Amino acid sequence: MTHDGGPGIDPQQLWLSDGRPRRGRRPAFSREAITEAAVALADTEGLEAVSMRRVAARVGAGAMSLYSYAPDKETLLELMVDHVTGELPAPERTSGDWRAGLKAVAHLQRAHMLRHPWLPAALATHRTPGPRALAFLEHVLAILRPSGLDGAARLEVFAQLTAFVAGYVTHERAQAAAARSTERAAAEARYLAAMAADGRHPELAEALAAPARPVDADATFTRFLDRLVDGLDAV
The missing domain is CATH 1.10.357.10 (Tetracycline Repressor, domain 2)
Structure with a gap:
């Protein structure tokens, strides 16, 4: 998962939007559901198994429909990392130590x-x-x-x-x-x-x-x- 020399991910667009398509009918799934499916796939089969086709199959969607939520695997990986980071509890302060x-x-x-x-x-x-x-x-x-x-x-x-x-x-x-x-x-x-x-x-x-x-x-x-x-x- 490397950059191709292009502009890469726009952090504001990725994290400060809700990730939902602005046009078309109301989707039957969400960016959160897509991310959860990708994480479950990586947990059981490894990162190499994660593809738009495999993730789409898990959420019951066509692969092309996922690109409005995550335009490439690099973006999907960013979503996955942040999603699982949310599982970490807030570490406790230890009285100045x-x-x-x-x-x-x-x-x-x-x-x-x-x-x-x-x-x-x-x-x-x-x-x-x-x-x-x-x-x-x-x-x-x-x-x-x-x-x-x-x-x-x-x-x-x-x-x-x-x-x-x-x-x-x-x-x-x-x-x-x-x-x-x-x-x-x-x-x-x-x-x-x-x-x-x-x-x-x-x-x-x-x-x-x-x-x-x-x-x-x-x-x-x-x-x-x-x-x-x-x-x-x-x-």
């Missing part, structure tokens, strides 16, 4: 992206925050106010955090899929052991010799997140 607040936001985001596995990939091309995304952003910026960061830096921190969570969830799901293949996991373990024993990778050998941590996705995410957030400098 902005680091704790930011970590709570990250845990909300991770759970959300695990519910919608297509979301990390969609965020990579997402351009235009809609009203639900802006409402969530407003809460996060308020959490960050006690940090002493200026507005631009607070926006950067939110972007950094979201990118971290999206990357982690993508890696987490890939690792979980790989772990289901015990043969592959055993082959990878043998390979790393051989590389560590060749004398040319002493740092790797020392790392592999350390006691293994229990495999716990939640605990691993928390450790990574602590390192990221605790290392942020309020400048």
Whole structure:
């Protein structure tokens, strides 16, 4: 889903209108229904399965009739991202402890992206925050106010955090899929052991010799997140 060099999406037209056609008879469906159908399709079959034809079939419409609501798949993706962002609860402020607040936001985001596995990939091309995304952003910026960061830096921190969570969830799901293949996991373990024993990778050998941590996705995410957030400098 890339831009073709044209003007792209007009945010005002997309988000400040109700999305209903101005002419013709009253439609039997809405932009919200179309978006919900696209999200359901992506949740069950992946982002690649989302097409105007498949979404139209879900709402009982002709594919061409959808283009007055979402003129292209890029616009539909914007609608989908904002729609599911509305599921996120407003993060709570934690009595001025902005680091704790930011970590709570990250845990909300991770759970959300695990519910919608297509979301990390969609965020990579997402351009235009809609009203639900802006409402969530407003809460996060308020959490960050006690940090002493200026507005631009607070926006950067939110972007950094979201990118971290999206990357982690993508890696987490890939690792979980790989772990289901015990043969592959055993082959990878043998390979790393051989590389560590060749004398040319002493740092790797020392790392592999350390006691293994229990495999716990939640605990691993928390450790990574602590390192990221605790290392942020309020400048």
